[in-house]
Amino acid sequence: MSVAKKEYKRVTVKSLVDMKKRGEKISMLTAYDYTMAKIVDGAGIDVILVGDSASNVMAGHETTLPITLDQMIYHASSVVRAIHRALVVVDLPFGSYQSDPKEALRSAIRIMKESGGHAVKMEGGKEVKDSIKRILHAGIPVMGHLGLTPQSIYKFGTYTVRAKEEEEAIQLKEDALMLERAGCFGIVLEKIPAKLAQEVAESVSIPVIGIGAGNGVDGQVLVTHDMIGMTHEFNPRFLRRYMNLYEEMTNAFTQYGADIKSGDFPNDTEQY
Ligand code: KIV
Secondary structure: OOHHHOOOOOOOHHHHHHHHHHOOOEEEEEOOOHHHHHHHHHOOOOEEEEOOOHHHHOOOOOOOOOOOHHHHHHHHHHHHOOOOOOEEEEEOOOOOOOOOHHHHHHHHHHHHHHHOOOEEEEEOOHHHHHHHHHHHHOOOOEEEEEEOOHHHHHHHOOOOOOOOOHHHHHHHHHHHHHHHHHOOOEEEEEOOOHHHHHHHHHHOOOOEEEEOOOOOOOEEEEOHHHHOOOOOOOOOOOOOOOOOHHHHHHHHHHHHHHHHHHOOOOOHHHOO
16 A cells, blocks of 8 residues: 555654664665656655756766756656655755855755755765855755765766775765764765775764665665666666566557557547
8 A cells, every 4th residue: 555645754854863763774766756756755765865867867868967956956846746755855966066155055045945855965075065064054954975976977987886995985984974063964875885884874873875885874775767677778786676667668668559550559448
């Protein structure tokens, strides 16, 4: 039965911190549109991320860099209209917060006012500290994102595992502590060694949500289109596919086309 039909208490940033305290794992998935968000929320997923991965998944760009603030607001407002329970976190897109804290605050305010999302997520550590503080000061909850940060793909050069070297691992741990001290309510850790991710999760009191960061963290996030197998070319080790929708949808569309060509669709019961 769909959980959204019952009266459920809404997930808040505070309830996520309480879940960590209780040792209850947090579930998080992406959504970029109303229909998908309704299903994800109805399934009882705690957090819906309107990720800038919409740039890849919805628009077909090679990276997350091209998506604009206006486009993120469009996706986020569609998601917000669908949800009854989940916390909606919206990515600040590339270029909307890196230049200075005032611009970062303006972008975050636009997301909150125009989409109705509940929190923003931004990539980076000490280099975005002042922007994070400014946004938090305005009462907007912020989630950090460390490890593989796809908005910096041209700096990294590849999407391989981050922080395998000690120097980067030490910096990542310092950044996580800084994010907690600054007042972030959570951190996403993407594609880093499981041992390091567990150490980070144990060193902070705020929830750490992993993607390709092992099982020693406080919750997991996946890109929905990947985990339901609608995409099929992206096969990282951390991705568990729960369905093969690419194949099922291809079969359905092929059958539909064939039924039209053969004159089988619509039949007598499918017309007025
Ligand atoms: O944009 C996104 O989907 C993300 C997740 C990969 C965490 O940031």
